[in-house]
Amino acid sequence: MDFKRYFRDYPTPDGFFGPYGGIEISDDLARACREIDQAYRTICQSSKFISELRRIRKEFQGRPTPVYHCNRLSEKLGNCHIYLKREDLNHSGAHKLNHCMGEALLASYMGKKKLIAETGAGQHGVALATAAAYFGLKCEIHMGEVDIVKQAPNVARMKVLGAEVIPVSHGLKTLKEAVDSAFEAYAKQYKEAIYCIGTVAGPHPFPMMVRDFQYCIGEESREQFLEMTGHLPDAVCACVGGGSNAAGSFAAYLADSVDLIGVEPLGHGPAFGGHAASLTYGEPGSMHGFHSYMLKDKDGGPAPVYSIASGLDYPAVGPEHAFWKDINRVQYVTIDDKEAVDAFFKLSRYEGIIPALESAHAVAYAMKWAKDHPFGSILATCSGRGDKDLDYVIENYGFGEDHQF
Ligand SMILES: *Cc1c(COP(=O)(O)O)cnc(C)c1O
Secondary structure (H helix, E strand, O other): OOOOOHHHHOOOOOOEEOOEEOOOOOHHHHHHHHHHHHHHHHHOOOHHHHHHHHHHHHHHHOOOOOEEEOHHHHHHHOOOEEEEEEHHHOHHHEOHHHHHHHHHHHHHHOOOOEEEEEOOOOHHHHHHHHHHHHHOOEEEEEEEHHHHHHOHHHHHHHHHOOOEEEEEOOOOOOHHHHHHHHHHHHHHHOOOEEEOOOOOOOOOOHHHHHHHHHHHHHHHHHHHHHHHHOOOOOEEEEEOOOOHHHHHHHHOOOOOOOEEEEEEEEEOOOOOOOOOOHHHHOEEEEEOOEEEEEOEOOOOOEOOOOOOOHHHOOOEOOHHHHHHHHOOOEEEEEEEHHHHHHHHHHHHHHHOOOEOHHHHHHHHHHHHHHHHOOOOEEEEEEOEEOHHHHHHHHHHHOOOOOOOO
């Protein structure tokens, strides 16, 4: 495949990456998606939009985030070099703000007054509430009642930021019901509101838009890495939940001879219900308005999924990753809970960086890779900071005395 032409060819005008993607939702919502698609394709090329987004990234988000060489960790592992792209230093502590600011800027260009979304663990809700506060937009976050209790600090953050948190009280009262509820609310208000998805999933144009807004991760890291070392890394890796930080990390390297590796959560192990490795153990199918790889139960519905990192436990994956897997441009591997926790402690202890448990999956893989590639260099995306995970980790694993070299 000629990757120089890639962004002209993918997605196709109706939102396909090979057989994956598309718009598989009710006519009303499909019309709203097409309206967003058209607006985005026009607005994103205007120099006013581009320069405003650039200014926001620099002045509000603190971009570019640094690339950092993990000196001590690398030494412990041999002669390899592990580098991190520090999305944990992005304002609000993770990469999610990259696409939330982009989506909110688009909303204000389109004259919308309100942002609507669902959230599971609350990270997307907090990032979107942050963006809404910046632009002076209303923000409505749908969240399952079970998650509201479990994620009280994020609920408090959203409210302080001025968002309205709508409790969803039917079904299992978690993410899936919250998605349905947010879609329903959006269908009623699409004239004045815009739906903002939290990853590179959902119907077209969301997988494309979110990838484009996350592209800054790889675009920056490629230039920074070249400047630091005079060459490109041998490999780039990132964790994959829905796949947004990975898509942004990889897209800038598609045309380079750099190995790209997506790291999926293996949770307790490969048994049904114990993990969320959709590309590794799933099969093609449709849910949430798009076609991709997914983990299904015996009736063909979304399978129960699990990971210690709540940002990774999604039964599907963005359609572009399904495509990258099929054409063999990106390799997808797995890391289980134990390996992620080990990396969480080691990066903290040896580098002074406490990563999110999601990001610890990418770091764990980089450590494995480094052992097998003496003198090699790997750049792992540290998608977020681990403050949110500290209480849970300490309660279940102590302070990491067992996780030293
Ligand atoms: C949400 C989240 C993820 C997973 O989302 P992707 O769309 O796969 O990037 C990863 N890391 C952190 C810190 C998150 O908050």
